[in-house]
Amino acid sequence: MTDPDRPSRTRDEHPPGRRALLQAGAALGLAGGLDRPARAEPTPAAPPAKPAGAHPVARKVAKVAVTLSVNGQKHALSLDPRTTLLDALRETLRLTGTKKGCDHGQCGACTVLLDGVRINACLTLAVMHDNIPITTIEGVGGPDHLHALQQHFIDHDAFQCGYCTPGQICSALGMLGELKSGAASHVSAKLDGPHEASAAELRERMSGNLCRCAAYPNIIAAITDFAGKAA
Amino acid sequence: MRAFDYQRARKPEDALSANAARYIAGGTNLLDLMKLEIERPERLVDLNALALDRIEDLPDGRLRIGALVRNATLAAHPLVVARYPVLSRALLAGASPQLRNRATTGGNLLQRTRCPYFYDPAQNCNKRDPGAGCSARGGLTRNLGILGISEACLATHPSDMAVAMRALDAVVETRLPGAPGETLGRSIPIAQFHLLPGSTPQIETILQPGELITAVVLPQPLDGAQRYRKVRDRASYAFALVSVAVTLKMKQQSVARVSLALGGVAPKPWRIEEAESRLVGQQLSDDALKTFCDALLSGAQGSATGNAADPHRLDNANDFKIPLARRMMIATLRDAAKEA
Numbered sequence: 349m350t351d352p353d354r355p356s357r358t359r360d361e362h363p364p365g366r367r368a369l370l371q372a373g374a375a376l377g378l379a380g381g382l383d384r385p386a387r388a389e390p391t392p393a394a395p396p397a398k399p400a401g402a403h404p405v406a407r408k409v410a411k412v413a414v415t416l417s418v419n420g421q422k423h424a425l426s427l428d429p430r431t432t433l434l435d436a437l438r439e440t441l442r443l444t445g446t447k448k449g450c451d452h453g454q455c456g457a458c459t460v461l462l463d464g465v466r467i468n469a470c471l472t473l474a475v476m477h478d479n480i481p482i483t484t485i486e487g488v489g490g491p492d493h494l495h496a497l498q499q500h501f502i503d504h505d506a507f508q509c510g511y512c513t514p515g516q517i518c519s520a521l522g523m524l525g526e527l528k529s530g531a532a533s534h535v536s537a538k539l540d541g542p543h544e545a546s547a548a549e550l551r552e553r554m555s556g557n558l559c560r561c562a563a564y565p566n567i568i569a570a571i572t573d574f575a576g577k578a579a
Numbered sequence: 580m581r582a583f584d585y586q587r588a589r590k591p592e593d594a595l596s597a598n599a600a601r602y603i604a605g606g607t608n609l610l611d612l613m614k615l616e617i618e619r620p621e622r623l624v625d626l627n628a629l630a631l632d633r634i635e636d637l638p639d640g641r642l643r644i645g646a647l648v649r650n651a652t653l654a655a656h657p658l659v660v661a662r663y664p665v666l667s668r669a670l671l672a673g674a675s676p677q678l679r680n681r682a683t684t685g686g687n688l689l690q691r692t693r694c695p696y697f698y699d700p701a702q703n704c705n706k707r708d709p710g711a712g713c714s715a716r717g718g719l720t721r722n723l724g725i726l727g728i729s730e731a732c733l734a735t736h737p738s739d740m741a742v743a744m745r746a747l748d749a750v751v752e753t754r755l756p757g758a759p760g761e762t763l764g765r766s767i768p769i770a771q772f773h774l775l776p777g778s779t780p781q782i783e784t785i786l787q788p789g790e791l792i793t794a795v796v797l798p799q800p801l802d803g804a805q806r807y808r809k810v811r812d813r814a815s816y817a818f819a820l821v822s823v824a825v826t827l828k829m830k831q832q833s834v835a836r837v838s839l840a841l842g843g844v845a846p847k848p849w850r851i852e853e854a855e856s857r858l859v860g861q862q863l864s865d866d867a868l869k870t871f872c873d874a875l876l877s878g879a880q881g882s883a884t885g886n887a888a889d890p891h892r893l894d895n896a897n898d899f900k901i902p903l904a905r906r907m908m909i910a911t912l913r914d915a916a917k918e919a
């Protein structure tokens with residue numbers, strides 16, 4: 349994983365090995381990745397496959413105006429439309445609490461709340477969020493004003509390296525809102541609510557957040573404790 | 580990611596008049612592929628401000644789902660939960676909660692295959708690069724198709740939602756640019772929406788360039804039971820190896836009406852209506868079910884494990900999908916019959 353507090357590199361700066369691996373895993377939505385297919389032998393009849401990024405056409409991009417409303421603060425920006433919401437938060441606004449794990453919707457490290465709804469900031473463009481309230485981990489709480497859920501993560505030792513933690517916490521907050529609204533999950537016996545915050549429900553509902561350190565039992569314990577007290 | 584021009588559409592006409600543009604809705608599939616430069620649109624029209632995010636209970640009992648309704652919203656909608664539980668279940672079995680909060684009805688139908696060779700520009704792929712050949716043959720076929728595939732392409736359509744919609748006989752409503760200042764609309768039964776690859780695997784649907792999906796309409800609700808069952812490599816957050824969507828009505832121990840679509844096995848949701856008609860009036864006996872499954876799996880072709888050096892690899896064969904699909908169809912029909 350990249351250093352959380354250094355600007356993350358763009359795809360083209362990754363060494364080819366990592367890039368290729370990401371691509372193979374990407375197909376199946378596996379963060380760990382399946383073994384990568386063996387490299388194709390060009391068939392005699394067909395020309396060798398061209399790597400898609402080999403000859404980027406130089407092209408001027410018109411910047412797009414967007415006002416990002418993050419943690420209650422408005423930022424009027426003019427952005428290359430290619431900028432993902434994740435990169436705008438990290439690189440432009442220097443809010444590096446939101447992490448980049450896979451950059452392909454497979455890990456949940458980039459989870460933020462959009463109008464209270466959890467989404468992956470890596471698979472959406474910043475310019476698609478003009479004036480929509482966004483909450484990142486910095487808006488949830490900080491060292492001198494911890495959110496109760498953050499305190500429960502500390503109390504339950506719900507992380508090791510901590511890289512997935514901001515995403516886990518934002519995701520959990522969004523998830524508890526979904527649970528409260530009565531929305532079912534894949535493991536709910538019935539489709540109509542209410543549904544309990546059981547361990548099985550929480551595991552399924554948090555399955556969009558991977559933890560490479562496998563702090564899962566403690567993450568579930570922290571959320572369970574918080575949900576119990578919040579209820 | 581390649582450079583593109585970006586434009587926000589305020590009404591469908593804006594989108595339709597943006598010549599040769601690609602649409603972006605949730606962005607969860609398109610941006611993934613744009614980052615890999617497998618998709619390289621020159622112009623992107625953002626649909627998110629269009630008022631296509633409603634679910635309408637039509638007077639005749641049908642349900643119209645706007646193209647921008649998010650997958651999570653659709654799965655939790657009281658009318659979907661009450662009348663089309665197979666659709667809620669299929670949606671909830673797909674992707675992750677964060678992705679479902681963004682993914683839209685239109686985008687889900689148009690999501691592209693998860694074939695690892697399509698995703699890897701170092702591989703040959705006729706879908707990505709027509710005429711280049713297909714590196715998937717003899718390769719890692721675990722998530723590839725066994726039905727409806729062709730010499731040129733083995734890819735499957737990965738959507739769970741579409742499988743349920745096929746079992747429900749959904750209709751896709753679209754608009755396309757007509758004469759200047761005009762737009763035309765059409766209604767496409769979902770059976771005709773996705774195309775088999777044949778020799779042109781790059782053409783995946785019946786849609787014309789610039790055609791905008793505005794809604795998906797579900798017919799009047801069916802009585803009886805509905806089921807969605809998905810088998811995958813891990814308990815959550817993984818694409819289907821095989822999935823089954825079923826609607827079933829029994830009458831005095833016999834089938835009164837049935838629809839069944841398979842996912843994970845073909846370039847489109849796989850359903851054979853004639854086999855369903857033949858099951859009507861019969862009990863779900865071993866024989867009747869065998870005949871039914873034989874018809875659905877007729878012509879199925881899987882690749883057997885090809886890597887002698889490493890016989891324990893799990894990802895280089897997909898012939899297991901044939902017996903798996905058979906068992907899932909039987910188990911799901913029998914389970915549905917208990918409540919049908």
Ligand SMILES: Cc1cc2nc3c(=O)[nH]c(=O)nc-3n(C[C@H](O)[C@H](O)[C@H](O)COP(=O)(O)OP(=O)(O)OC[C@H]3O[C@@H](n4cnc5c(N)ncnc54)[C@H](O)[C@@H]3O)c2cc1C
Nearest residue numbers: 604605606607608609673674683685686687689738739792
């Ligand atoms: C890690 C991961 C795991 C996943 N797992 C699953 C899974 O298990 N099951 C499953 O079914 N799916 C799964 N998905 C796929 C997900 O369901 C799709 O990415 C999503 O449904 C696409 O919808 P979208 O609105 O984001 O589409 P977009 O990415 O915005 O668009 C997809 C395509 O549709 C076109 N388009 C969008 N809306 C319209 C419209 N109204 N009219 C015309 N064209 C339009 C776009 O131009 C583009 O070509 C997974 C995705 C990821 C990243």
Ligand code: FES
Nearest residue numbers: 449450451456470
């Ligand atoms: S960075 Fe992994 S899901 Fe966004």
Ligand code: FES
Nearest residue numbers: 508510559560561
């Ligand atoms: S704590 Fe290290 S990835 Fe979760």
